[in-house]
Amino acid sequence: MTKPTIRLPEGFYLHELDVIDSTNDEAKRLADKGAQSGALIWARQQTTGRGRRGRAWSSPVGNLYSSLLLRPDCPLFEAAKLTFLIAVAMAEAIEMVSGNQIRPDCKWPNDLMVNGRKISGILLESASNDGTQTDYLVIGAGVNVAFYPDDARPATSLAALGAPTSVKDVLQAYVARIAHWLPIWEAQGFAPIREAWLTRAYGVGEPVIARLTQRTLEGTFVGLDDDGALVLRETDGTEHRIGAGEVFFKT
Numbered sequence: 460m461t462k463p464t465i466r467l468p469e470g471f472y473l474h475e476l477d478v479i480d481s482t483n484d485e486a487k488r489l490a491d492k493g494a495q496s497g498a499l500i501w502a503r504q505q506t507t508g509r510g511r512r513g514r515a516w517s518s519p520v521g522n523l524y525s526s527l528l529l530r531p532d533c534p535l536f537e538a539a540k541l542t543f544l545i546a547v548a549m550a551e552a553i554e555m556v557s558g559n560q561i562r563p564d565c566k567w568p569n570d571l572m573v574n575g576r577k578i579s580g581i582l583l584e585s586a587s588n589d590g591t592q593t594d595y596l597v598i599g600a601g602v603n604v605a606f607y608p609d610d611a612r613p614a615t616s617l618a619a620l621g622a623p624t625s626v627k628d629v630l631q632a633y634v635a636r637i638a639h640w641l642p643i644w645e646a647q648g649f650a651p652i653r654e655a656w657l658t659r660a661y662g663v664g665e666p667v668i669a670r671l672t673q674r675t676l677e678g679t680f681v682g683l684d685d686d687g688a689l690v691l692r693e694t695d696g697t698e699h700r701i702g703a704g705e706v707f708f709k710t
């Protein structure tokens with residue numbers, strides 16, 4: 460067995476790869492073969508990295524691509540809230556490796572932003588045997604360490620922000636923060652994660668547009684409810700809880 464090149468907390472098992480199609484796809488293949496909770500797939504490069512909404516995720520050598528396999532013993536709707544835990548853990552990791560120079564904001568549902576530019580994205584995928592209870596979760600996270608894509612949506616990287624670091628350091632800090640937060644989630648549920656996420660929330664109190672499948676809503680982003688839904692208040696005071704969709708801030 461090859462010696463892991465990074466130190467992982469107890470309960471995490473590294474699968475280190477030079478190149479793969481997508482770490483999320485590899486994690487799902489391993490999960491289907493019975494891999495245990497805590498498997499962490501890390502690739503230096505992805506050939507078909509995927510983002511949310513079927514978008515491609517540019518994956519050259521130099522950025523972080525990882526997917527964590529978890530098997531939480533809970534319904535799918537509870538497990539989905541782990542995406543906020545992951546966002547907080549990654550924000551803290553980026554802050555740590557930058558020597559507290561960079562403080563990423565959490566943009567609902569699970570992007571990390573610095574000065575309004577995206578530095579990290581999370582792709583959560585789940586599987587269930589009965590449609591209700593979680594079989595497994597695969598939580599993919601990409602961080603722009605050395606490079607960022609030239610995209611219509613503004614992005615940035617740690618290097619561009621003047622905080623060059625190694626992919627390994629980001630990964631190690633990230634897993635350490637997950638190891639910090641997971642027992643809190645197990646013991647206390649979503650509430651402390653929600654609090655931590657809200658201290659970094661991007662755009663609270665600001666105008667927001669939510670593009671849903673059937674319609675578009677405009678209002679103010681007033682917070683996050685107990686299930687992780689974005690709360691949007693229209694000018695007439697009507698509040699909407701948005702569980703899925705794409706949101707745009709005007710700032």
Ligand code: BTN
Pocket residue numbers: 480481482483484505507508509510511512514516523524525526570579580581582599600601602
């Ligand atoms: C998004 O912001 O749209 C989510 C991006 C998620 C990218 C990561 S990189 C590691 C993992 N493997 C993938 O194919 N996607 C996720």
